[in-house]
Amino acid sequence: MLVAAAVCPCPPLLVPEVAAGAAPELDAARTACADALGLLAAARPDLLVVVAPADETGPVRYAxxxxxxxxxxxxDREVTLGPAAEGGAAAGTLPPSLAVAGWLLERAGWADAPIEGLTVGEPLTAERCIQVGSDIAARAERVALLVMGDASACRTVKAPGYLDERAEPFDAQVARALGSADLAALKELDAGLAHELKVSGRAPWQVLAGAAEGADLSGTLLYEDAPYGVGYLVATWS
Incomplete structure (x- = not known):
């Protein structure tokens, strides 16, 4: 059963070495992510599953x-998805979204539970995402999720997707849903609109909604901003 979740954005700019001189601009987001991971550790899960967006439809699993x-x-900055398991590092290479998660876990000194990574791509339907989440929640008695994903990339004229007047209302809808653990609102997110607004978090958020069914969790929004014209959200469910 899902006992806790943290929602974090996944821009590589979260990593100070990548952001370089602009690193201080995301300090508040980094602090919020650290607080969110602290909640996951406090929940004492038996398993942590990191759900993140990727190009492949998926789901694709990473050890x-x-x-x-x-x-x-x-x-030149390397990471792993949590501490290397006994026997050495697993095969394969993390996509950028999971690499950012690996950096967050490294920064938090995560050693509280086994970790698995899972990516879900934009073409994955809401129904499939919800089923994937339900399956994750059944994996262990106490499951925690670290859910990676960005909101719209169309908040300003300098944003990657240029300015779209629909972006801010969409992001506000997502922020309300994540901040109140509103499963129905997350399940009903418009996949077509999310695609047009270059939202990477839609599928991971709907996996979270599926995992949280029957869990009676409450949500807290820790961070909401759109630096660089991209919506970044940090939330916790417990």
């Missing part, structure tokens, strides 16, 4: 200790 890096962003 604890899978390596990743930020070399694609011009930075």
């Amino acid at each position: 604890q200790g899978t390596p990743g890096s930020f070399s694609g962003f011009g930075v």
